[in-house]
Amino acid sequence: MSNFTLASARDALKAKKISSKELTTAYIKAVEAARPLNAYITETPDKALEMAAASDARLAKGEGGALEGLPLAIKDLFCTKGVRTTAGSKILGNFIPPYESTVTANLWKAGAVMLGKTNLDEFAMGSSNETSASGPVFNPWRDGTKKLVPGGSSGGSASAVAGDLCLAATGTDTGGSIRQPAAITGIVGLKPTYGRCSRWGIVAFASSLDQAGPMTKTVRDAAILLGSMASIDPKDSTSTDLPVPDYEKALEGGIKGLRVGIPREYRMDGAPPEIAALWDKGAEWLKAQGAEIVEVSLPHTKYALPTYYIVAPAEASSNLARYDGVRFGHRAKDVKGITDLYEKSRAEGFGLEVQRRILIGTYVLSSGYYDAYYARAQKLRTLIARDFTEAYTQCDVLLTPATPGPAFGLGENSDDPVAMYLNDVFTVTVNLAGLPGLSVPAGLTAGGLPLGLQLIGKAFDEGTLLRAGLALETAANFTHKPANWWSAS
Amino acid sequence: MNAPGAKILKGETGDWEIVIGMEVHAQVLSKSKLFSGASTQFGAEPNAQVSFVDAGMPGMLPVINAKCVEQAVRTGLGLKAKINLRSLFDRKNYFYPDLPQGYQISQFKDPIVGEGEVVIDLPSGESRVVGIERLHLEQDAGKSIHDQHPDHSYVDLNRSGIALMEIVTKPHMRSSEEAAAFLRKLRAIVRYLGTCDGNMDEGSMRADVNVSVCRVGGYDKFRADGSFKHLGTRCEIKNVNSMRFIAMAVEYEARRQVEILEGGGTISQETRLFDARLNETRSMRSKEEAHDYRYFPDPDLLPLELDAAWVAEIEKSLPELPDEKKARLIQAGLSAYDASVLVAEKESADYYEAMVKAGAEPKSAANWLSNEYFGRLNKAGLTLADGPVTAAANAAIVMMVGEGVISGKIAKDVLDLVWAEGGDPRALVEARGLRQVTDTGAIDAAIEAVIAANPDKVEEVKAKPKLAAWFVGQVMKQTGGKANPAAVNAALKTRLNLPDEG
Numbered sequence: 005m006s007n008f009t010l011a012s013a014r015d016a017l018k019a020k021k022i023s024s025k026e027l028t029t030a031y032i033k034a035v036e037a038a039r040p041l042n043a044y045i046t047e048t049p050d051k052a053l054e055m056a057a058a059s060d061a062r063l064a065k066g067e068g069g070a071l072e073g074l075p076l077a078i079k080d081l082f083c084t085k086g087v088r089t090t091a092g093s094k095i096l097g098n099f100i101p102p103y104e105s106t107v108t109a110n111l112w113k114a115g116a117v118m119l120g121k122t123n124l125d126e127f128a129m130g131s132s133n134e135t136s137a138s139g140p141v142f143n144p145w146r147d148g149t150k151k152l153v154p155g156g157s158s159g160g161s162a163s164a165v166a167g168d169l170c171l172a173a174t175g176t177d178t179g180g181s182i183r184q185p186a187a188i189t190g191i192v193g194l195k196p197t198y199g200r201c202s203r204w205g206i207v208a209f210a211s212s213l214d215q216a217g218p219m220t221k222t223v224r225d226a227a228i229l230l231g232s233m234a235s236i237d238p239k240d241s242t243s244t245d246l247p248v249p250d251y252e253k254a255l256e257g258g259i260k261g262l263r264v265g266i267p268r269e270y271r272m273d274g275a276p277p278e279i280a281a282l283w284d285k286g287a288e289w290l291k292a293q294g295a296e297i298v299e300v301s302l303p304h305t306k307y308a309l310p311t312y313y314i315v316a317p318a319e320a321s322s323n324l325a326r327y328d329g330v331r332f333g334h335r336a337k338d339v340k341g342i343t344d345l346y347e348k349s350r351a352e353g354f355g356l357e358v359q360r361r362i363l364i365g366t367y368v369l370s371s372g373y374y375d376a377y378y379a380r381a382q383k384l385r386t387l388i389a390r391d392f393t394e395a396y397t398q399c400d401v402l403l404t405p406a407t408p409g410p411a412f413g414l415g416e417n418s419d420d421p422v423a424m425y426l427n428d429v430f431t432v433t434v435n436l437a438g439l440p441g442l443s444v445p446a447g448l449t450a451g452g453l454p455l456g457l458q459l460i461g462k463a464f465d466e467g468t469l470l471r472a473g474l475a476l477e478t479a480a481n482f483t484h485k486p487a488n489w490w491s492a493s
Numbered sequence: 494m495n496a497p498g499a500k501i502l503k504g505e506t507g508d509w510e511i512v513i514g515m516e517v518h519a520q521v522l523s524k525s526k527l528f529s530g531a532s533t534q535f536g537a538e539p540n541a542q543v544s545f546v547d548a549g550m551p552g553m554l555p556v557i558n559a560k561c562v563e564q565a566v567r568t569g570l571g572l573k574a575k576i577n578l579r580s581l582f583d584r585k586n587y588f589y590p591d592l593p594q595g596y597q598i599s600q601f602k603d604p605i606v607g608e609g610e611v612v613i614d615l616p617s618g619e620s621r622v623v624g625i626e627r628l629h630l631e632q633d634a635g636k637s638i639h640d641q642h643p644d645h646s647y648v649d650l651n652r653s654g655i656a657l658m659e660i661v662t663k664p665h666m667r668s669s670e671e672a673a674a675f676l677r678k679l680r681a682i683v684r685y686l687g688t689c690d691g692n693m694d695e696g697s698m699r700a701d702v703n704v705s706v707c708r709v710g711g712y713d714k715f716r717a718d719g720s721f722k723h724l725g726t727r728c729e730i731k732n733v734n735s736m737r738f739i740a741m742a743v744e745y746e747a748r749r750q751v752e753i754l755e756g757g758g759t760i761s762q763e764t765r766l767f768d769a770r771l772n773e774t775r776s777m778r779s780k781e782e783a784h785d786y787r788y789f790p791d792p793d794l795l796p797l798e799l800d801a802a803w804v805a806e807i808e809k810s811l812p813e814l815p816d817e818k819k820a821r822l823i824q825a826g827l828s829a830y831d832a833s834v835l836v837a838e839k840e841s842a843d844y845y846e847a848m849v850k851a852g853a854e855p856k857s858a859a860n861w862l863s864n865e866y867f868g869r870l871n872k873a874g875l876t877l878a879d880g881p882v883t884a885a886a887n888a889a890i891v892m893m894v895g896e897g898v899i900s901g902k903i904a905k906d907v908l909d910l911v912w913a914e915g916g917d918p919r920a921l922v923e924a925r926g927l928r929q930v931t932d933t934g935a936i937d938a939a940i941e942a943v944i945a946a947n948p949d950k951v952e953e954v955k956a957k958p959k960l961a962a963w964f965v966g967q968v969m970k971q972t973g974g975k976a977n978p979a980a981v982n983a984a985l986k987t988r989l990n991l992p993d994e995g
């Protein structure tokens with residue numbers, strides 16, 4: 005089972021070497037056995053078997069979509085009709101959406117099977133999955149016997165893919181929430197161009213940055229999954245009206261002549277030498293396959309993190325205003341009047357990191373501070389995006405580290421939000437510029453923990469990005485697997 | 494155009510002028526809401542017209558309703574305003590139970606419509622040009638209901654998300670009458686345009702009125718250099734929902750401010766509420782208590798970009814508006830007064846135009862409506878829409894008078910008959926034998942009968958020609974009022990040998 009990728013399982017199903025029911029049953033068992041990882045918030049085995057049976061019926065008739073019968077895990081930020089959706093927060097209570105997000109609806113239409121909803125940082129705010137109201141997720145990789153975080157916010161999805169608790173998973177990425185956990189759990193994570201996947205039905209964190217994407221075992225799987233997640237959606241005004249290309253086909257052709265940019269500002273003082281070494285190695289791998297390596301400059305990089313931590317909380321403070329205890333979710337008891345209801349419900353329902361970001365966001369939008377913070381951040385955002393536009397006159401993709409380091413221990417960054425925010429240093433620029441970014445597992449640290457490299461593409465050029473990713477993956481030949489320490493048996 | 498002077502408020506210490514600006518919320522006429530597909534029909538069961546977007550459910554996204562944008566552009570064009578081809582939607586953040594998203598989507602910095610103007614006609618015959626500052630689109634909130642349960646409040650979200658146009662004027666109105674006249678004119682314009690039904694009872698049009706007072710001359714200085722320092726501190730009076738209340742609220746508020754200023758006090762900028770029952774305004778919240786709405790561009794929506802050609806198409810399709818219609822009616826021979834009365838309401842203008850189209854002579858039709866039909870409607874407490882007589886029927890009556898088929902007196906009877914019984918006036922005149930008698934034979938016979946019965950009067954009339962009127966009355970009586978009075982006069986003169994100037 006653990007040897008299957010999305011692509012190979014698809015082919016096995018088509019060739020009737022295995023049924024969706026068998027595949028799904030095996031994953032349901034793996035999910036149950038892996039509860040110590042806390043990767044799933046909600047398991048939906050009955051629904052999964054029902055969907056698998058329907059898929060088998062279609063496959064038997066020679067029908068079926070691109071993901072027919074393939075068991076997936078869904079980040080618990082996607083609203084799923086009839087299935088509790090928590091966003092990793094207490095404030096949503098037992099919220100059961102009466103609607104299905106566009107991305108998941110696309111997946112079910114393509115025949116995919118839902119195994120359950122994966123854990124995440126509360127409202128996707130975090131880089132370690134420690135802010136979840138459902139408790140932390142553990143990385144299948146350990147440092148000796150020390151337990152590590154899987155990164156965040158899509159930590160549950162990352163652990164589920166890395167621990168073979170699904171064939172692939174969905175994630176969302178606002179500042180690195182797909183790529184950072186993918187990198188430190190040894191899997192592939194793709195944040196598509198802003199607007200490529202519909203945001204409709206995904207619990208919003210920061211609307212101008214949020215983007216759904218695939219978390220998979222291979223680059224090919226990412227291409228396959230993105231092909232079904234992406235769509236033109238009239239229900240999301242910020243989604244693109246460009247047709248969805250055949251991403252799997254775009255993998256073909258190699259990278260001869262591809263110009264790969266190395267942004268000099270990404271060489272950070274005090275970064276572990278392993279990261280820089282891996283980065284250099286990545287450039288060599290691509291060069292060896294015919295790519296041309298060019299040094300480029302993204303001069304406003306150093307402003308990206310502060311810009312991000314103004315823009316994202318500002319939008320979040322407004323997006324999360326609807327969780328007020330009035331219509332759905334958690335409502336405080338014994339309140340005196342409406343203000344008390346708001347204050348108590350929100351104080352009880354939101355965790356501390358979410359409260360911190362709501363406060364930051366409220367502050368930067370306040371009259372008297374707006375120009376100093378929010379307005380300036382917007383200007384910087386424009387400059388950061390322009391850096392990329394200019395860099396892309398000299399190259400086709402950019403190669404950077406994915407994270408400043410490997411997975412870390414629980415609680416190691418929790419009391420220092422700035423240290424935690426630094427995890428996003430290589431990834432937030434991509435969200436601010438609305439570009440696609442791909443994290444590919446590229447090697448292990450001396451301590452045996454996975455590290456990833458990030459490729460950044462031009463807007464809506466996921467095809468080239470994936471093709472470069474495939475070249476990197478082929479050269480890196482990352483076949484390491486974490487030892488299974490979590491199964492009860 | 495003659496603009497009236499300032500209306501002076503006499504104070505103990507000297508004269509004061511009133512300065513008024515207005516913010517009008519006009520509900521866009523559209524089938525569905527500004528950012529969702531839910532219905533906008535008035536009067537549905539509570540919460541029957543609420544989509545997931547309107548209820549602020551997690552992950553729901555707004556999508557702009559093109560019809561609402563078109564209506565805003567149409568209104569802007571009707572206000573002779575600049576249409577901004579690029580505008581932005583912003584979030585106005587505040588907590589309230591009837592605001593499910595925790596923010597209202599509005600337009601703050603870059604509205605869809607810029608500066609324009611509205612001309613108001615005053616009873617004195619003078620006109621005032623009121624500058625429009627801007628028009629922007631925004632969502633309405635829901636409704637909190639506090640009187641249905643002792644411990645709980647209820648929320649009805651049917652209104653939540655309905656499109657409103659907020660129309661902001663410059664401080665160009667100078668009296669309570671002008672304020673009321675402005676709102677009446679604005680209401681007429683949007684109703685002509687079909688962009689708002691103007692129904693103030695249902696809350697489709699609501700006005701906030703900004704009132705300040707200044708010493709005589711301050712306003713002219715403001716108009717000269719644009720500096721607000723020449724004007725007094727303004728107070729905003731919220732939700733004044735009828736023309737009459739606007740006039741009352743302005744009068745009260747201006748007096749209140751003058752009294753404070755003359756007592757040596759200062760006006761603090763604040764929001765006040767008009768209480769129609771007590772005829773007074775009361776403080777709602779001061780400037781210090783005002784919300785910090787933390788406006789910022791809504792990241793769920795792209796900038797609204799309009800195609801100039803599309804705007805031009807809308808401009809071409811604009812109907813004739815009150816000012817143009819009035820000018821045309823005056824051209825057609827109506828008095829300025831009659832033209833004003835007719836164009837003030839879209840219904841009356843349409844009704845009048847239908848009569849003219851049916852063949853009625855313009856001036857007669859206008860006179861007939863103002864002298865006869867509108868009076869009857871008023872007396873019966875009916876609106877034109879509810880009135881029992883069609884424009885075609887009224888036109889037929891007016892035309893029959895013009896053709897000499899019936900007299901003006903009979904015409905009133907015919908109107909009463911059609912009012913009470915309905916039916917085609919021409920058929921009615923025939924069936925009831927109300928046709929005016931112009932047949933000289935019949936008139937002569939009636940004259941002979943009157944002479945035969947009153948030989949003494951014949952002698953008298955010869956001495957006193959003025960008595961001829963008595964004969965005319967008798968002949969009219971004899972013919973049941975159907976005789977053509979002019980024909981009777983002529984025949985009598987001949988028969989009785991009366992002088993021409995009798």
